[in-house]
Amino acid sequence: MLKQISVFVENKPGRLAAVTEKLNEVKTNIRAFTIAEAGDFGIIRMVVDKTQEAYEVLKKSGFTVSLTDVIAVEVEDRPGALYEIAKSLGDANVNIEYCYAFTSGKHKALIIMRVNDIEKAKAVLSKMDVLFKGSID
Secondary structure (H helix, E strand, O other): OEEEEEEEEEOOOOHHHHHHHHHHHOOOOEEEEEEEEEOOEEEEEEEEOOHHHHHHHHHHOOOEEEEEEEEEEEEEOOOOHHHHHHHHHHHOOOOEEEEEEEEOOOOEEEEEEEEOOHHHHHHHHHHHOOEOOOOOO
């Protein structure tokens, strides 16, 4: 399980720069990242190498920020890999609320997911031997 930082920001020029400036001040490296837009606002979701420091500097700087438990899955970078994960979780009645992914260039992909039942998802994914057990440093 990983901790994800979510930052709620206005959807306007310079807001991403303001967030990343604060992360740079505490020498935090972003390991995975996505932005979702919702009209006048957006949500920046990220996994970083110094979660607590990043959370604290953003909070102290006036950003609306939260920590969320997410899981990471490591799969072969091939067609059908995400389908197998989604099908197995769906069959177990686990809802994937959102996910984002990246590839490492070593024929592997890392998928970060927020699910409605982390413990059940971990049990399903452990049986598939795809649950990521490392850190994103």
